[in-house]
Each structure stands twice: as structure tokens, then as C-alpha cells.
Amino acid sequence: MYYWRDLDSVPEDFGPSVLTLGNFDGVHRGHQRVLQQVVEAARQRSAEAVVVSFDPHPAQVHRPDSAPELIMGLEDRVETLAGTGIDALLMMHYTLELASNSPEEFVERVFVRALRAKAVVIGHDVRFGRGNSGDLDTMRELGRTLGFEVITIDDFGASYPEDATDADGDRRCSSTWVREALEAGDVGTAARVLGRLHRMRGEVVHGAARGRELGYPTANLGATAQGFVPADGIYAGWLIDGAGTRWPAAISVGSNPTFDGVDRQVEAHVINRPPERVQDFDLYGQSVAVEFVERLRGQITYTGPEALVEQMRLDVDNARGLLSTEHQPRR
Known part of the structure; x- marks a missing residue:
């Protein structure tokens, strides 16, 4: 897996790519399903499967006093993402300057110019760009304008744990669920949602x-x-x-x-x-x-x-x- 910490490290001839955007804290089973679909879509299009993520977590920059405790450190996140079959990971340093990019500036600079995106895989509730002003409609419009396909996933690929119990109800895998389980000392439930210890x-x-x-x-x-x-x-x-x-x-x-x-x-x-x-x-x-x-x-x-x-x-x-x-x- 290629691992880049900034846009300047991406080779000029890299791509084309199918990419997704997210923090992926925990890389739980829901995340894994998203990444599986990114890899499949990339193979179908003879493209590279890419994850664009951030370090530190945006919440740690915008609201450090109330940001959630991270499930995993950067080293483990990179290692776990590498094990999902993706071809490249762009881990962008998240700053207020980066957050000030408009949705159009961010997508054109990162997705199109640097990664030559053929397709972008996102959920219906995606938010990106300055003040989270970009949404799914924004991404679709940018795709039409800039020449990439937008593939949407319901609930951003959320999935039930395979061994869900009646007590779980219809709850889907999420980083929030993992944190709640760990706060209660229920490391068994956390492992079921994560798919690993x-x-x-x-x-x-x-x-x-x-x-x-x-x-x-x-x-x-x-x-x-x-x-x-x-x-x-x-x-x-x-x-x-x-x-x-x-x-x-x-x-x-x-x-x-x-x-x-x-x-x-x-x-x-x-x-x-x-x-x-x-x-x-x-x-x-x-x-x-x-x-x-x-x-x-x-x-x-x-x-x-x-x-x-x-x-x-x-x-x-x-x-x-x-x-x-x-x-x-x-x-």
C-alpha cells in the first residue's frame, strides 16, 4: 500500500483512482464494508483503490475540549487500513487552513488533480469543505462538472455484526457504539463491532x-x-x-x-x-x-x-x- 502524508508526495502520474473520504476511526465492520466496495469498484474500472483520511481527527482541531477519545492510534489505523486491500492511503494533516477550503477547492485539488478520481464512494450523509457546506448534492454536481462518478452507499456501508444479539436490536456498526462498549468495559461487544480485538x-x-x-x-x-x-x-x-x-x-x-x-x-x-x-x-x-x-x-x-x-x-x-x-x- 502506498502511504502519503501530503499531496506533494502523490506521484504526478498516479491514478486513475476510485476513492473514499473519512476518518475511519476504529476501521470497524461498517468501514470494512465500505472499503471492500471501494476495492471492488476500483478493480472493475482498472483503477487504484484509495482512502483519503485526516490526522489529527477534525474534532480535535475544531473542538478539542469535547472531541471524542479515539478508538485507535495512527499507527494501528494505518496498519488496519492496509489490511483491507486498498492500494493507497492519503493521510492529510488536518488544519484550520485545510478546513477553510471550499468544497469545490478541496475536491478539485485532492480528488481530481492529485488522485485523478474516476469515481468517489460516499454515504448519503457526507459533509465536506468549509463549514461542512458540501453534501451529497454538491458532490454529484462536482462529479458532473469535473468528470467523476459518484457511488453512494446506504448508511455509509453500515452493517450488523454477524453475531448480533437480540439485545443489540437493529443497531448498525459505528465508532460511537465501539466507544460506548469500551466505556462500559464491554470489550467483547467492542470486538464484535470492530471485527477484531x-x-x-x-x-x-x-x-x-x-x-x-x-x-x-x-x-x-x-x-x-x-x-x-x-x-x-x-x-x-x-x-x-x-x-x-x-x-x-x-x-x-x-x-x-x-x-x-x-x-x-x-x-x-x-x-x-x-x-x-x-x-x-x-x-x-x-x-x-x-x-x-x-x-x-x-x-x-x-x-x-x-x-x-x-x-x-x-x-x-x-x-x-x-x-x-x-x-x-x-x-
């Missing part, structure tokens, strides 16, 4: 070392870790180290109230290692990922270290049992 990524940093002192050393993600932090509690999941090795883990999210902690932390204890190797598992400075399989319990304040250690032992046993079944989200 929810992931965070960050550098392992030194913490207070309480877990190591108690016999359960953890890899602590630093404050710059990317990805939506789920509700406080203990989770069964996986830690993927810098070499790409997947380790079963018990993951703690919270502020360590037993020790009067304040700041929320995400820390993973790798399980199933020989007792003599538990203390020498050094990941400091590595960029790692953690994936959440299932929430085991909420955060609890204990009366002292002894009660906490006993609960940690139970948590690790529960995580080990759950992960031994190779629990994965159905696709």
Missing part, C-alpha cells in the same frame, strides 16, 4: 514496581499510549512485544486504589512463564500492544497487600483459563 499501543515505562514486589511484575504503558482506554478493571488479553510475540496476559486498567493511586494506568502481567523467569521479563523501552479479550471484574479497593495478592492470583488463574480456549472474536 480492541488494541492499545505504547512504550513500556517504569512504574512504582508494586506488581514486581508482590510477585506479579507488569509492563506499564506510558502516558502517551494510543488507543481508547476501557473502563477500570481487570481483563484477560494479550501482550504483543516489540518482536511481535503474543503473550497471554492479565491486564489491569485503573488507579491502584489499594495504594491510594490517582492516575489511571494500563499494565499487563504476562502469564504462563516459568517461575524462575517471571522477574527477568524486561520490556522497558519497547513499543508493545495490548489486546483486550474479556473483562474479568471491576476495580476493587482492598484492605492490604495480602488480600490484593490473593485476588491477583485468582485473576491470573481466570485469565489463564479463558485464554487457554484461544478465545477470539468471531468474524
